[in-house]
Amino acid sequence: MKPPDEHIPPKAAIIPYYLVAAFAFVLLSVLCLIAGRAFTGHYFQPRILAITHLAVFGWATMIIFGASNQLAPVICERRLYNEKLPVPIIALLTSGAALLVTSFWNFTLNTPAYIGGALILTAVILHAWNIYKTASAGKENIVRDFMLIAHLWLAITCTIGILLLVNLGHPFLPEEHLFYLKIHASIGMAGWFLQLIIGVSSKLIPMFLLSRTEEKKLLNISYYTINIGLTLLLLEGLVFRASWGRLLYFVLILAGIVAYGRYVRICYKTAMRKQLDNGMKQTFIALTLISVPFVLLLIALITNNNVSPSTITAFGFAFFGGFISTIIMGQTFKTLPFIVWMHITKPNTLPEVMPKDLFNEKWVKGQMLAFLPGYILFLAGILLRQTVPIYSGATLMILASAWYFIHVVLIIKKLENGTRHNR
Numbered sequence: 001m002k003p004p005d006e007h008i009p010p011k012a013a014i015i016p017y018y019l020v021a022a023f024a025f026v027l028l029s030v031l032c033l034i035a036g037r038a039f040t041g042h043y044f045q046p047r048i049l050a051i052t053h054l055a056v057f058g059w060a061t062m063i064i065f066g067a068s069n070q071l072a073p074v075i076c077e078r079r080l081y082n083e084k085l086p087v088p089i090i091a092l093l094t095s096g097a098a099l100l101v102t103s104f105w106n107f108t109l110n111t112p113a114y115i116g117g118a119l120i121l122t123a124v125i126l127h128a129w130n131i132y133k134t135a136s137a138g139k140e141n142i143v144r145d146f147m148l149i150a151h152l153w154l155a156i157t158c159t160i161g162i163l164l165l166v167n168l169g170h171p172f173l174p175e176e177h178l179f180y181l182k183i184h185a186s187i188g189m190a191g192w193f194l195q196l197i198i199g200v201s202s203k204l205i206p207m208f209l210l211s212r213t214e215e216k217k218l219l220n221i222s223y224y225t226i227n228i229g230l231t232l233l234l235l236e237g238l239v240f241r242a243s244w245g246r247l248l249y250f251v252l253i254l255a256g257i258v259a260y261g262r263y264v265r266i267c268y269k270t271a272m273r274k275q276l277d278n279g280m281k282q283t284f285i286a287l288t289l290i291s292v293p294f295v296l297l298l299i300a301l302i303t304n305n306n307v308s309p310s311t312i313t314a315f316g317f318a319f320f321g322g323f324i325s326t327i328i329m330g331q332t333f334k335t336l337p338f339i340v341w342m343h344i345t346k347p348n349t350l351p352e353v354m355p356k357d358l359f360n361e362k363w364v365k366g367q368m369l370a371f372l373p374g375y376i377l378f379l380a381g382i383l384l385r386q387t388v389p390i391y392s393g394a395t396l397m398i399l400a401s402a403w404y405f406i407h408v409v410l411i412i413k414k415l416e417n418g419t420r421h422n423r
Helices: 013-032 037-038 044-076 086-106 111-135 141-169 178-208 216-238 246-269 278-289 290-307 308-346 361-384 387-422
Strands: none
Touching: 013 037, 013 044, 013 086, 013 387, 037 044, 037 308, 037 361, 037 387, 044 086, 044 111, 044 141, 044 178, 044 308, 086 111, 086 216, 111 141, 141 178, 141 216, 141 246, 178 246, 178 278, 178 308, 216 246, 216 290, 246 290, 278 290, 278 308, 278 361, 290 308, 308 361, 361 387
């Protein structure tokens, strides 16, 4: 069912984000191949920093911003507060990410790096403000709460990131740089990505499965345990400059994930549509893959200072390369065809076209059959500190990301063709 036309944002608020993110995904895979040897060393080095921030801002956050411009009006049942603002936001985010990633890659942490960080923070604040103004006038629900708190954590993450960027060139923080880096990474992963994905997927999964039961109480448990854990982590690190409670915060966040997992399980058990398409299969694979980074993180917490740097590197890659990338790849072909369909059928002149007609289901399966072995090989190479599986995995990821990019472009071209047909 289509939302009312007045809730549909303009194409410029959504489509460019998908295009830029898809291109960044290809670039990200290529850089993983070029910098393959760097993944066998310490995680705090220029090329890994560059690749990480490209994954965060060029790939994952970019496509999430575009999707949220579409989903926020649907979830809140009102139009996007400012429909023109996404255009300057994507310009700020793209240029900021380009400057920051290039600066990290060359490790020239000077004016361009600071400008890049400032542009990203500006884009984040503007987007968060637009989502907040959209959501604040809509209906109160747990999905809205997850979206809003996730954007708050993103703004905090970026603020700490800029402080760390300045600290690299002009040390001023009382503790060592890596102490704050762990806080920065933790609240970015669990505060921004994890909560945004929980919030949005808790709306989309029962909708796509036609679930008859949704246990909202489990989402409330997830919301509070994750945010209590993150708040305590932030206060302990920044105020008391300690890390004694991190295992407790890990348990709180894990409890939130378990509660969310039970919510998804109930949705599936009561689903009227249990036959999953490839996009939903990838979503459930991604939800399974989240266990990998959490096992690696638990190992790091238990072993404390004795943990191998490769375990930390593997944790970061497992989170972004496995969980985040897999769920985005799957959900792209649930959301983008629907977005294109809404626009080309708006005048109601092509009633026979459905979202499933706008993409190739076999391609979605093929992309994942190429990507998952690549991810496994790359992760194994990091843990074993061997370049052969790293290069082999990166090659497969390049194939999968290029296939994904072409698929996204072809879907968007159908938007242009549909618009011309309607005219």
